[in-house]
Structure formats: C-alpha cells, structure tokens
Amino acid sequence: MRLRLLAAAAVLALSGAAAAPALAADDEFKLVIENHKFEPAELVIPANKKVKLVIENRDATPEEFESHALNREKVIAGKSTATVFIGPLKPGSYPFVGEYNEKTAKGTVVVK
Amino acid sequence: MLATAIIVFREVLEAALIVGIVAAATRSVPGRSAWLVGGVVAGILGAGAVALGTERIAAMAEGVGQELFNAAVLGIAVLMLAWHNLWMTSHGAELAKNARNVGHDIRDGRRELSVLLIVVGLAVLREGSETVLFLYGVAAGEGGASLPMLAGGLVGVAGGAAVGYLLYRGLLRIPLKWFFTATAVLVLFLAAGMASQAARFLIQADVLPSLASPLWDTSAILPQTSIVGTLLHGLVGYDARPAGMQLIFYVLVLVSIAAGMMWINKGGSPSAQKGAPSHKGAPS
Numbered sequence: 255m256r257l258r259l260l261a262a263a264a265v266l267a268l269s270g271a272a273a274a275p276a277l278a279a280d281d282e283f284k285l286v287i288e289n290h291k292f293e294p295a296e297l298v299i300p301a302n303k304k305v306k307l308v309i310e311n312r313d314a315t316p317e318e319f320e321s322h323a324l325n326r327e328k329v330i331a332g333k334s335t336a337t338v339f340i341g342p343l344k345p346g347s348y349p350f351v352g353e354y355n356e357k358t359a360k361g362t363v364v365v366k
Numbered sequence: 367m368l369a370t371a372i373i374v375f376r377e378v379l380e381a382a383l384i385v386g387i388v389a390a391a392t393r394s395v396p397g398r399s400a401w402l403v404g405g406v407v408a409g410i411l412g413a414g415a416v417a418l419g420t421e422r423i424a425a426m427a428e429g430v431g432q433e434l435f436n437a438a439v440l441g442i443a444v445l446m447l448a449w450h451n452l453w454m455t456s457h458g459a460e461l462a463k464n465a466r467n468v469g470h471d472i473r474d475g476r477r478e479l480s481v482l483l484i485v486v487g488l489a490v491l492r493e494g495s496e497t498v499l500f501l502y503g504v505a506a507g508e509g510g511a512s513l514p515m516l517a518g519g520l521v522g523v524a525g526g527a528a529v530g531y532l533l534y535r536g537l538l539r540i541p542l543k544w545f546f547t548a549t550a551v552l553v554l555f556l557a558a559g560m561a562s563q564a565a566r567f568l569i570q571a572d573v574l575p576s577l578a579s580p581l582w583d584t585s586a587i588l589p590q591t592s593i594v595g596t597l598l599h600g601l602v603g604y605d606a607r608p609a610g611m612q613l614i615f616y617v618l619v620l621v622s623i624a625a626g627m628m629w630i631n632k633g634g635s636p637s638a639q640k641g642a643p644s645h646k647g648a649p650s
Contacts, residue, residue: 306572308429314506315502315503316420316499316502317503318496318499318500322585322589322590322591322606323585323607325566325579325608325609326570328433328570329420329424329432329496329499330424331420331421331424331499332503332506334421334424334425335429336429336432337428337429337430338570339569339570339571339572340570341579342576342579343579353373353500354373354499354500354504355503356369356373357369
C-alpha cells in the first residue's frame with residue numbers, strides 16, 4: 255500500500271521536473287517607472303518574436319507590472335530593475351498597468 | 367480606500383480559497399486545526415521575509431529569480447497537494463468512518479499534517495508577500511501612511527478570509543457520502559491550476575517556450591478580472607489567455623494525480639477491509 259503511494263508520488267515528482275533552459279539572443283526593450291508612471295507609455299515591439307522587456311523602477315516604492323492581455327505579472331522592488339520575457343505575439347494592442355498604482359501607471363505594448 | 371481594499375482582497379482571496387479547501391478536505395484528520403493555524407502563521411512570517419528579500423530574489427538568476435522562486439513554490443505546493451490526494455485515497459474512508467482508529471498510526475498522520483502545513487504556508491507566503499509589498503508601498507508613499515488606505519487593506523484581508531471561510535462552511539455541508547470525492551476533485555483542480563501558473567512563470571522567465579501565446583482568448587466572454595473569473599482562477603486555474611505550455615502542465619498534473627488515485631484504489635486500500643486496523647508499511 256505505502257509502496258504504491260510512494261511510487262505514485264515519485265512519478266509525479268519526475269513529471270514536474272522536466273524543464274530545460276532555452277535561452278536565445280533576444281531583442282531588448284526598456285520601460286521606466288517614475289512617479290508611478292510608465293515611460294514610454296506606448297512601447298512598439300515586433301510581431302511574432304520573443305522580446306526581453308527590461309523594466310526599471312526609479313520610484314522608492316515597489317510596483318507590480320501586470321498585464322492580463324500579455325498574461326504577465328511581476329513585482330519590481332523600489333529602485334530596482336526587472337526582466338520580463340513576452341511574446342511571440344500577434345499584431346495588436348496589449349495594455350498593462352502597475353497594479354499598485356493603477357490610476358497613473360498605465361501603458362500599452364503595441365505589436366506591429 | 368476602496369482601491370486598496372480591492373487589491374488586497376484579490377491577493378488574499380487566492381490563498382483563502384486554498385486554505386478553505388484544504389481545511390475542509392482534512393476535517394477528519396485528528397489534530398489538523400493546530401497545524402492549519404501553524405501553516406497560516408508560518409506563511410505570514412514567510413511573506414514578510416520574502417517581501418523584505420524581494421530585491422535580492424529578483425536579482426538572482428539574471429533577473430528572473432522571482433519567476434523561478436514562484437514556480438518553485440507552486441511546484442512544491444502541487445507535489446504536496448498530489449501527496450495529500452493520494453494519502454486521502456488510501457486513508458480517507460477509514461478516517462471518515464472511525465477517526466479514533468487512526469490514532470495508532472500517528473507517524474503516518476503526522477506526515478499528512480506536515481504536508482497540510484506546507485501547502486497552507488506556501489499559499490499564504492506567495493500571496494501574502496505581494497500584499498505586504500503593496501501595503502509597504504502605501505505606507506511609504508508620498509504623504510506617509512494614510513489611515514483610510516491601511517484601513518482598506520484590513521477590509522481586503524477580512525473580505526478575502528471571509529470568502530475562504532464561506533467556502534469551507536459550504537464544503538462541510540456536503541453529505542459525507544460525496545464529501546471525499548468532492549474535496550478530492552477540488553484539490554485535483556487546485557493542483558492543476560497551480561501547475562499552469564508555475565508554467566506561466568517559467569515562460570515569463572524564458573525557461574520554457576510558450577508554444578502558443580495565447581492558445582485561446584476568452585477574455586471577452588469571461589474576463590479574468592470579473593468576480594466569476596477571479597474565483598474560477600483561484601479554484602480551477604481558469605486563465606482567459608493561457609499559453610500552450612500552461613495547458614500541457616495543467617493536463618499533465620490533472621491526469622497524473624487522477625491516475626495515481628485510481629491506481630491506489632485498484633490496489634485495494636486498507637480502508638476497504640472494514641474494521642481492520644491499517645498497518646503502516648504493509649504492502650497491499
């Protein structure tokens with residue numbers, strides 16, 4: 255009985271551990287958060303391509319980069335820089351917000 | 367104040383749903399209340415530590431430390447939930463019938479309880495650390511701590527906890543005959559949803575390819591930000607715009623745990639032998 259339990263758990267553990275890194279050279283784009291606003295508020299990126307988004311938070315307080323359209327969320331500590339990979343995406347507009355300051359921190363990724 | 371309450375509510379809700387389900391699913395395990403509380407307390411302490419270390423965690427692994435950390439936390443939670451369901455499959459019926467009889471099998475019971483503690487602790491830690499960071503931002507923001515906003519935070523915590531408690535009370539009303547199956551299915555979907563979230567973090571960190579982003583888009587029909595969408599996200603891992611890889615993780619975990627449960631059932635659990643006390647380590 256216990257053997258079965260253990261074996262079943264082991265199979266689950268193995269199936270979850272099959273993740274290999276797949277880094278490649280990427281296009282890099284920069285976003286800056288200052289005074290709870292994104293700069294630029296509209297970021298144009300190429301379609302059908304994975305890009306690296308480097309977000310610098312110049313505010314002292316933490317911010318959460320969140321986009322349901324891009325299916326991304328990431329907390330960025332105050333005075334620090336974070337990396338988020340997005341795409342490959344189809345052409346279109348993908349809004350994002352700073353969840354902790356949603357009133358002012360708004361932006362759009364435009365895929366062309 | 368309202369905006370603060372809503373943000374905190376959203377963060378707390380997900381953890382509260384997990385705690386509610388786990389609390390209900392283990393209601394027949396003797397001594398589980400103390401372990402549940404312990405899990406929540408450990409989670410809150412952990413959340414504070416993670417919030418303090420955000421910058422350090424984020425800087426690890428070339429800027430994707432946070433994603434790897436979140437994926438690891440979710441991955442451990444998935445394994446623990448899987449273990450819980452497999453354990454309940456072999457002990458559940460016995461526990462429901464005669465809670466006193468399992469007293470002799472303390473070590474086995476304690477392992478299940480520590481699994482429970484870890485699941486609850488990790489859920490609170492993950493959602494809690496974001497809440498702590500947000501409230502820190504509020505307190506440290508321009509003009510200093512504003513009382514209405516901090517009050518909003520408290521309202522949000524209370525609201526999220528209340529929904530988790532309601533779910534718990536609701537689950538307890540399910541007749542015993544279906545209770546185990548119902549909570550096992552809930553835990554199963556909870557685990558699958560977490561696996562999908564873990565995949566999303568690994569895609570965001572560029573560790574895994576997305577395979578399709580998104581695979582589908584149901585945000586027009588059922589936005590993830592709506593009340594129903596939020597609840598479904600927390601309960602069964604609903605995602606309005608999932609990546610292909612997320613679906614693979616979701617299905618893989620769902621099928622693996624379900625298959626494991628069926629396998630254990632077929633192998634004949636000790637609970638099938640009515641009245642006979644189970645013996646730890648006895649092969650079936």
